[in-house]
Amino acid sequence: MDALREAVRAGRLAPGTRLPSSRTLAADLGVARNTVADAYAELVAEGWLTAKQGSGTRVARRAAPRTRAPGGPPARPNSRLPAHNLRAGSPDLSSFPRGEWLASARRALAAAPHDAFDYGDQRGRVELRTVLADYLARTRGVYADPERVVLCSGFVHGLTLMAQVLADRRGRAGARGGTKTGAKGGTKARAVAVESYGLGFHRDLLTAAGLRTPALPIDGLGTRTEELTSGAGELRGVDAVLTTPAHQFPTGAALHPDRRAAVVDWARGAGGLILEDDYDGEFRYDRQPVGALQGLDPERVVYMGTASKSLAPGLRLAWMVLPKALVGEVIEAKGDVAAVPSAMDQLTLAEFITSGAYDRHVRSMRLRYRRRRDQLVEALAEHAPESRVTGIAAGLHAVVELPPGTDERTAIQAAAWQGLAIQGLSAFRHPSVPPGRDALVVGYGAPTDSAWAGALDALCRVLP
Numbered sequence: 001m002d003a004l005r006e007a008v009r010a011g012r013l014a015p016g017t018r019l020p021s022s023r024t025l026a027a028d029l030g031v032a033r034n035t036v037a038d039a040y041a042e043l044v045a046e047g048w049l050t051a052k053q054g055s056g057t058r059v060a061r062r063a064a065p066r067t068r069a070p071g072g073p074p075a076r077p078n079s080r081l082p083a084h085n086l087r088a089g090s091p092d093l094s095s096f097p098r099g100e101w102l103a104s105a106r107r108a109l110a111a112a113p114h115d116a117f118d119y120g121d122q123r124g125r126v127e128l129r130t131v132l133a134d135y136l137a138r139t140r141g142v143y144a145d146p147e148r149v150v151l152c153s154g155f156v157h158g159l160t161l162m163a164q165v166l167a168d169r170r171g172r173a174g175a176r177g178g179t180k181t182g183a184k185g186g187t188k189a190r191a192v193a194v195e196s197y198g199l200g201f202h203r204d205l206l207t208a209a210g211l212r213t214p215a216l217p218i219d220g221l222g223t224r225t226e227e228l229t230s231g232a233g234e235l236r237g238v239d240a241v242l243t244t245p246a247h248q249f250p251t252g253a254a255l256h257p258d259r260r261a262a263v264v265d266w267a268r269g270a271g272g273l274i275l276e277d278d279y280d281g282e283f284r285y286d287r288q289p290v291g292a293l294q295g296l297d298p299e300r301v302v303y304m305g306t307a308s309k310s311l312a313p314g315l316r317l318a319w320m321v322l323p324k325a326l327v328g329e330v331i332e333a334k335g336d337v338a339a340v341p342s343a344m345d346q347l348t349l350a351e352f353i354t355s356g357a358y359d360r361h362v363r364s365m366r367l368r369y370r371r372r373r374d375q376l377v378e379a380l381a382e383h384a385p386e387s388r389v390t391g392i393a394a395g396l397h398a399v400v401e402l403p404p405g406t407d408e409r410t411a412i413q414a415a416a417w418q419g420l421a422i423q424g425l426s427a428f429r430h431p432s433v434p435p436g437r438d439a440l441v442v443g444y445g446a447p448t449d450s451a452w453a454g455a456l457d458a459l460c461r462v463l464p
Contacts, residue, residue, distance in 0.1 A: 020450030083419030084455035088397035090446035108347035124151025141291030163209035222255035225263035252391015384463035396445030
C-alpha cells in the first residue's frame with residue numbers, strides 16, 4: 001500500500017493508469033488475494049485509486065505531482081529506477097519455472113556420477129551435449145553431433161572465444177607470411193562483417209580482439225548478404241560474418257531464403273565462417289520457426305544458442321555447435337575449464353529438457369509473448385494509429401516506427417517522464433551507418449503480467 005501510494009505521489013503511476021487485477025498482482029507478489037484487495041480498497045477510500053465495475057482499478061484523476069520545488073529548478077524525469085522496463089532482450093523473469101527446475105535439479109543430483117564433481121571436459125558435460133544435439137536437431141534443424149557441441153557461460157563468452165580463434169588465425173597467417181596487406185603495404189586486420197544494426201558491445205568485443213567490423217546493410221528482406229560476394233570497400237577480405245538470420249536484432253526482419261543461400265555460397269567460396277546468433281529462434285508466432293542456417297552447411301556455420309531468452313540470463317548457459325575443424329581451436333582458446341558453466345546446472349538443464357519441461361515452458365512463454373505482442377499492436381492501432389509496428393511476429397521485442405516529424409530523442413525523454421525504460425533504434429546503429437528512421441525498440445518480455453497493462457498504458461501516452 002505504501003509503495004503504490006508513493007508511486008502515485010511521485011508520478012511513476014500516472015493518472016488513469018490501469019492497475020492489475022487483485023488476483024494477478026497477488027500471484028506475482030506471492031501473497032493472498034485478500035491482501036491486495038484490502039490494499040486497493042484502502043487506497044480507493046483515500047482517493048488515490050478509483051474502482052468501477054467493468055473498467056478495473058485505476059489511478060485517480062487527481063492533481064499532477066509537483067514538478068518544481070518552490071524557487072528551485074525543474075524536476076528531472078524519474079531518476080530512480082523506472083517503473084517499467086521495456087528494454088529489448090529481457091525475458092519475463094517472474095515466469096521462471098522454479099518448481100520444475102528444482103525437481104529437475106533433485107533428479108539430476110541423485111543420478112549424477114561421481115566424476116560430475118570433478119573439473120570435467122572443457123566442452124561441458126556429455127549428458128547435456130547429447131541432449132542438446134537431439135533437441136536442436138528436432139526444433140531448429142541443426143546438425144549437432146555431441147562431439148561438436150561446446151558449452152559456454154553465456155553468448156558473450158562464446159563470441160569471445162570465436163573472436164580469439166579468428167585473431168589467432170590472423171597471427172598464424174602473419175607468421176607464415178600470409179597476412180593480408182592494405183594498399184599502402186601495411187598489415188590489415190582480419191574482419192568480421194556485422195549487421196548495420198545490432199548490439200554495440202558485440203562489435204566492441206570483436207574490435208578488442210583486433211578484428212575489423214564492417215557493416216552489412218539491412219532492408220525489409222533482412223541482411224543484404226549478397227554484398228559479401230562483391231567484396232567492395234570495407235567488405236573486402238572479410239573472414240567471417242556475425243548474423244541473426246531467424247529474427248534480425250533489433251529490426252525484426254527474417255533473412256530471405258535467397259540471402260540465406262547467398263551467405264552460405266560466400267562462405268564456401270571464400271573459405272569464410274558464419275557466426276549464427278540464434279538468440280530467440282524458438283519464439284515465432286505467425287508460423288513455425290524457420291530452421292537454423294547451420295543446417296545448410298554445418299562445416300561453414302558456427303551455431304550459437306542460449307537459455308537466456310527461453311529461461312533466464314542468470315543461468316549463464318549457452319552453447320556452440322562447431323564445424324569439425326574448429327573444435328580443437330575453440331577448446332584451445334577456452335583453456336581453463338573454470339570457464340565451463342556449473343556441472344550441476346548443466347545436468348539440471350539436461351534433465352529439464354529430457355523430462356519435457358523445457359518444451360512445455362517454451363510453449364507456455366510463446367503463448368504469453370504472442371499475446372503481449374498482439375496487445376501492443378492493438379493498443380497502438382487504437383491510441384497511436386500513426387505509429388507502426390514493424391518486423392515479423394517473433395521474439396521479445398518489436399520496433400515501433402514513429403510518425404514523420406516525431407523525434408526519437410523526444411519520445412525517449414517523454415517515456416522517461418512516464419517511468420519507462422526504453423531504447424531508440426539509433427542506439428543499435430553501427431557507427432559507420434548514417435541516421436535512418438526514427439523508431440522505438442519496445443521490449444514486451446520483461447514486465448510481469450501484473451505490470452504489463454500499466455506499461456502499455458504509459459507507452460500509449462508517450463506516442464502521438
